[in-house]
Amino acid sequence: MASKRWADFISLYGSLLVVIIITAFFCLFARRFACWDNIQNIMVQTAIIGLTSLGLVTVMMAGEIDLSMGGTIGFTGALLAGLVMQQGYSLFSALGVCILVGLAFGFVSGWLVARYGLSSFLVSVSIMFIAMGLERAYTHGLTVWIRKRPDVLFLAQGKIAGLPVLMIILLAAVVIYWLWQTQFNSGIYIRAIGENIDAAREAGIRVVFLKTVAFMIAGGFFGFSGALNAIRTSGNVLYSGQHVWIPVLGACFFGATMFTRGKPNILGAVVGSFFFTIILNGLTLTHVAFYMVPIVQGLILIGAVGVTAMRRKEIEQVKF
């Protein structure tokens, strides 16, 4: 019995152990990794990955996938930079526009997937390319720098009680999101839809509506984190969404190997976001060649997808 309990523990917390071990490794062997400056740096980077992951994990819990962030983040980033620098928008109205754009993208993919049953993979990849095109059209391929706007840059550089503002935003978002996912019926229904859509339909849950909502929530998060990403880098470099793409996918799939039996979950996605940022940061500090970073991240993603697939199989052996 003890061995079974041990196996259960490993299957639920094994990937968390991996995170802890690798973090400990960097603490010991990467100079300056564990110093407060660097930790703050990690927090700021994690915030972007984490907020985007919250969006993706919503769609994954509803049983679909949304890869559009690779394009929408770049587009909304460019939009924010343009609005505050060229159009003189205030921070909040610019953020509002970015979130609205994200919601609109989410609505389009959600409606196509939920109402007409198109493949979410293909729809969201198409949206990604459309957004990349729009980004290029909007910026004419030029980088828009954000300068002399302390009100805007405060978000990326400011601190409240010693913590980076972006981190506080992420923590607040996680708490609110977690409450919605676990306490509100709509959040719970989205998971029911993802696990057994027939059961949800039979129980009278509005499947099409809630699936669309899930995509819109994802879009909203993508738009928001795209804007924050541009602020963090003080301007938007063309196709910046591409750098977020792999870490976010990785965080969500890696997160699915944690705490549950192969199901996407919030806590896992947040831990996964930290993990992927730590790898990026740690590898950079240990002077590993820069091209190794995406290779390592890709390998971890494959590993995580593999573990998730195995877990699902274990469950599916007991058929309903």
Place this chain on the structure above:
Amino acid sequence: MVENNQIYVRMEGIYKRFPGVQALKNVDLAVRRGESHALVGENGAGKSTLVKILTREYIEDAGKIFLGDHGDQEITRKTYLELQKMGFSLMHQDLNLVPSFTVAQNILLGREPLTKIKTMKWSELRETSSTIIRQVTDRISVTSRVEELSISQRALVAIARAVATKPQLLILDEPTARLDREGVDALFALLNTLKQEGVTIIYISHRLEEIYQMCDQVTVLRDGERTFTGPVKEIGQVELVNLIVGRKMEQQIPKEEVPIGEVVFSVKDFKPQEKVQEKVNFDLRKSEILGITGSVGAGKTELVRAIFGLDKRESGLVFVAGRKVSIKSTKNAIDEQIMLVPEDRREEGLVTDFSVRENLSLASLQKYCRLGFWINGKKEKTRAKGLVKNLTIHTPGIEQLVRNLSGGNQQKVVISRGLDSDARIFIFDEPTKGIDVGAKAEIYRFIGRLAKEGAGIIYISPELPEILGLCDRVLVMFGGRIMKQLSIMDTTKEEVLFYVMGGEKYGKQTVG
């Protein structure tokens, strides 16, 4: 029981056609308030289709549904959710539960107690759901997650959910197929209480015992037509079985008389991990066709999958030609010259985007290779053409994609492929499921020829005419056990069906 002759729900002149089959023809069904009404018939007789039309999951081609007797309220245009509010409740054959949710969440899914801002009232959810599940069983805690429960316990949760709405009409589609003994007792206790409260029940079952124990009225469907409705008390078990089978002209299956040889294959004390409850023993002889029959969930497929090494076994030995063999994987089985033609050809048997030729040589490609890797295209083509001709696969050519063939011809490709190997023992799992009559006849002829050439054949089918026409011997499974072994020469369709439905001893008329 509430004695009351009012009609609660009435279906009139229901027609429903699916591609290639008329599922229902002019079926009437009248269920009185407070009665339990059994719906029986062979596989494909239209039982599930009829209740799915009643709950609006399917829409009929013609016909009407009314609530009540006079001053009828027509409900043909309502949706399932509207009907649910009016007191209908259906327990699906495939349970429809959310695995990672708790029992409480599943029982009240879509009807959770909520606060004003739509958050969950967890303690109320737990309390309400535990009063509901306590009607069924004390053994399941509402806080455990469904994925942690056994299959039987999950079925009990689905039943609890079906009664959670306090329905006036409860429809159960083979509720006992997934229940263990204890679960069946719990269900019956619940149904008896509900009957006393005046709940109307429609009960689909393949088990005679249950029908006589639970139901007042029985309707028999045969090939999509209603053949009988009457009180259960007035009809004997054997008579009921005769009604289900009917006296129709049987489709002739040509059975060639072949001398049966020595034992080529046997299993001893064999028990798969899944579904099968008791150790199984049987022999198979050369040139013999051994049928295995039983209703859905009896354990037929699970048994042969474990024999073929697809699923795990708990115990048992397998002998090929008297020699003990160890089968741990399908490769071992194929090496021992055993071949399984699976039930679900699209998922397990074929690559539908490959051509007929490619599918035919997929499993035995090694044979057509020079130096072990270079495909000898000419040899492969000749062989493929031979197989197509041999089994009369209707295809424009061997390069046609398999997805463009009809179901029957796809199945023939799967079978031919089995033939292309060196197997001596063939297991066919429902090879004629969902294919047309012409293709069926060709498959029967082909299997007959295989037997004549000396192969031993295990033939799984729930269709009794097939078993009786094709096989030499039949094992009847019920609830995960082999209930009876019958020689086809000395039995009748009625007798086989009697055991398929869980009858105890055939021959004496047991009434009531």
